[in-house]
Amino acid sequence: MKPAARLTLFGVAAATFAAVVGGAAAEIRPNGWYADFVNRVTVPERQITDAVTAVNFDIRGFDTLGEEFIMFASVLGVALLLRRQRDEWNGPPLDRARGRGVPAPSDAIRILTVALVGPVVLFGIYVVVHGQATPGGGFQGGVVLATAPLLIYLAGEYGSLVRLAPRWLVESAEAIGAGGYAVIGAIGMLRSERFLENWLPLGKAGDVFSGGTVALIDLTVGLEVAGGFIVLLLLFLEETLVRRDPA
């Protein structure tokens, strides 16, 4: 494309973008009447103190189901792209193979990363189960949980990582998490003909077991996201450390 044509294209795109964003910005209500409305409703009607979680997993729960399957499909896509080709083979991990110039991590890094694994797992579980009470929830907690195996890898323990988190385990976790969300929604439909109806006792706002099905959905999303991210991590590590091209 010629520079002049490129500049014209950019000018048109920038003007359109500015017009759309400007128009949208003019429509924003400064005090957020929707936010006020949601904040008023979630505690009396759902016993949920984190309004964001209430919107994500209950009021607009159907949208989140779609988003969750976007994540599921993208992990599937990466798995498809990084699958072992017919003429490739798996050798010993590069960071362990003899004669390879990959430096071992220093003692300081090993101690720090191994010491962090426990607190990270605990924090991840905390964030997942307190989704309805405090900021956070299944998605955020799931990603925090998925960093634990990464820490194990950083400590130079690729072998332990593969033993601790075998593919079949994390893949089933991801599948159970994704399917569980849909099943919880379907149970609501069987009971009251409304998909994702909140069919569990609501409990008391601020408790771990408050919010009815929201607490359960939080768990399934946590499983799905943690599983999905660990699958990604394992796939990439296998591709870079173990996979060998045909000689």
Place this chain on the structure above:
Amino acid sequence: MNWLQILILLMVAGFGLAVVLTRDPLHLAVVASFYGILLGIMFFLFQAPDVALSQITIGALALPLMVLLALAKIRRTERSR
């Protein structure tokens, strides 16, 4: 808007430019990670802690990790050619 919010908006704008101007992918992973943390702080200062948590974990951790692993994969393929 208080001065902290103005400061973080300016920093996000500045480092956004830095991310665009970083041409080396390896450097980009580090710069983008720092930019991810800045964005997280910005969301936090604008009273969106849920989004801030997601942003820090995804933008500052998962994204640079994926960039690094993809780079390692590319270098390995190039070396064997």
